[in-house]
Amino acid sequence: MKALRKVASRPNGLELAEIPIPACGPRDVLVKVRAASLCGTDAHIYNWDGSVRDKILAATDRFARPLTIGHEFCGEVVEIGREVRGAGEGARELLRPGDFVSAESHIVCGQCYQCRRGEYHVCTRETIIGVQRDGGFAEYIALPAACAWINDPAVVPVEVACIEEPFGNAVHATTEYSPAGRCVVVFGAGPIGLFSVIVAAAEGAERIIAVDASQFRLDLAAKVGAHTTIHTAPPPRDDQAARSRERERLNGLIRDAAAPLEPDLVMEMSGAADAIDAGLRAVRRGGKMILFGLPKRQEVTLERYSEDVIFGGVTLKGIIGRKIYGTWEKTRALTARPAVRDKIRTVITHTIPLSRYEEAFAKMIGRDSGKVVMTIAQD
Ligand SMILES: [Zn+2]
Ligand SMILES: [Zn+2]
Structure with missing residues (x-):
């Protein structure tokens, strides 16, 4: 064979x-x-x-x-x-x-x-x-x-x-906390992120927002159920100021797109270190964040860990298989x-x-x- x-x-x-x-x-x-x-x-x-x-x-x-x-x-x-x-x-x-x-x-x-x-x-x-x-x-x-x-x-x-x-990875990730009636934000519109959009829509999410650096993938996200797509252009890693500006810009766009809801469930499917920070910034107080994407080693900084995770009362959940x-x-x-x-x-x-x-x-x-x-x- x-x-x-x-x-x-x-x-x-x-x-x-x-x-x-x-x-x-x-x-x-x-x-x-x-x-x-x-x-x-x-x-x-x-x-x-x-x-x-x-x-x-x-x-x-x-x-x-x-x-x-x-x-x-x-x-x-x-x-x-x-x-x-x-x-x-x-x-x-x-x-x-x-x-x-x-x-x-x-x-x-x-x-x-x-x-x-x-x-x-x-x-x-x-x-x-x-x-x-x-x-x-x-x-x-x-x-x-x-x-x-x-x-x-x-x-x-x-x-x-x-x-x-x-697809099962996305099913596991998206149904760990019920998306029904919620605002779901998906970072990373690669195949598993796109599958997550499909599952969130099928499970009755009220509002679905997709964020990616590829317009091609954002167009696919819109086709399979994202209500809003947001293009991001990650700044160079050594430009701290530009990175935090981009995080705040995304946060503003996400909050506008979510209203009158707030980002209840953020799904990090990209593995981009900046997306983890941006997701933690965007998730509402008391919200939940699914972690599935695999960042390169030593890239994750969790710049606003105390503010966004502890004071935010946020639930973080890693998903495997x-x-x-x-x-x-x-x-x-x-x-x-x-x-x-x-x-x-x-x-x-x-x-x-x-x-x-x-x-x-x-x-x-x-x-x-x-x-x-x-x-x-x-x-
Ligand atoms: Zn695989
Ligand atoms: Zn075993």
Whole structure:
């Protein structure tokens, strides 16, 4: 089969290789992949950033074994391991050959302190598909049946099923505190920020404001439900005065757009250090702030920590992954709604075959894109 592999410790270092179809272990399902989407993590793997390097070097024994990448995908079950009882919560959903599945990318241990309390999304011994074991940018993947999530193919089309994993990040982040009747401000209109706009709208947010440095992405945000979009041009990091002016300017625009409400729920989905400060400035007293974007190390200053967080009485909540399986249940309910599926399709700006993966990576790394999906041609 064809598989896109990271084969060397350097930027790019990818190769579309011909390798054997993986064996289906006793607790696995073998899935014939139909489509997969590219994620920021894949860009980090491509660019060979420090955030993923050590994990991959350890998992591949410094590339003694290459790694098939890709952790957002969907496909058809073609083989089921002999010990598999089912999929989903308590394995209560029967798995059959031919089932159309998406995948939870985090394989959890089931035994650590968190797992024993049902908090699988913060398992301390998780392994990640496409980072620490072979992933889904391939014609086939074997994965634990516990990671398979069954879709109704009559409801969920292939391109929507393949983005359920990242969409689930947005579902987890946006529904941690109910956005219904609230003013929601989303910093960062990349794919997960755009998905958050979709979820906030679907969950009945009264007012949705999106902030980004890319006009292309703000236009997408408006298409999927943002009532107001605000363009920001982050000043250079060493210009403290300009940075605090920009923060105050954004705060004024956000407050005007929110009125008569106030920014109840701020979602930091960009990972820009200035967006964290701007978000803390904007969130109303007693409001909530979701932290999902990953800033570069040492960039976060929290300049107004005492004023904005402590005196503001603000709740800060970090979000990682998807609740297993609560987020997946919510995702199923949301993707059952035609309006949600249409908006998800709007966020998918490029669909490119796996054979042209270089082009897919270039589109994703360039900022004039939403989600980039790769189709996997077979037979
Ligand atoms: Zn991802
Ligand atoms: Zn665990």
